[in-house]
Amino acid sequence: xxxINKQKKVTQKFVIDATGPANDKIFDVAAFEKYLSERIKxxxxxxxxxxxxxxxxxxxxxxxxxAHIDFSGRYLKYLxxxxxxxxxxxxxxxxxxxxxxxxxxxFYNVVNDEEAGSDEEQD
Numbered sequence: 001x002x003x004i005n006k007q008k009k010v011t012q013k014f015v016i017d018a019t020g021p022a023n024d025k026i027f028d029v030a031a032f033e034k035y036l037s038e039r040i041k042x043x044x045x046x047x048x049x050x051x052x053x054x055x056x057x058x059x060x061x062x063x064x065x066x067a068h069i070d071f072s073g074r075y076l077k078y079l080x081x082x083x084x085x086x087x088x089x090x091x092x093x094x095x096x097x098x099x100x101x102x103x104x105x106x107f108y109n110v111v112n113d114e115e116a117g118s119d120e121e122q123d
Contacts (some may be wrong), residue, residue: 007077014065014076015058018105021093022061027105033063035083036076077103 021027037055042048049055052072058064065076077095080103084090091108098104 008103009068010070012067012071012101014067014071014073014101014103016063016065016076016080016095016096016103016105017061018063019061020107021089021105026089027061027093029057029061029063032083033057035080036063037063039079039082040065040075073097073101080105082110110121 006052009059016032018027018029018032022029028037033055039046040049040053040055042050042052052069054066056066057065064069077097080095081090084093084095093105094108096104096106
């Protein structure tokens with residue numbers, strides 16, 4: 001009997017949560033969704049999503065990517081960081097994996113140096 005190659009259906013779901021930056025109106029979720037759908041490569045070609053990968057907005061500030069092929073979450077993180085750099089947001093936002101398949105955009109914690117400096121002068 002000849003061996004029949006059966007590819008099992010792989011469905012992976014990824015969520016990129018930009019609630020914080022979107023509420024502060026510094027991050028455009030619609031533009032990010034469009035960027036992902038234009039830049040995600042399938043079989044080595046951009047713009048080749050077809051039915052293999054679906055990019056959609058989930059609520060106001062979340063982008064959901066459903067892949068029916070082998071797909072890496074690190075690739076989504078890479079594209080997100082590339083988008084942040086393109087829009088000059090990389091200095092203020094970072095991409096953090098909060099759980100399996102969920103990435104969150106968070107602000108860097110910035111310590112106010114002026115307050116620390118003025119306390120030392122008063123002593």
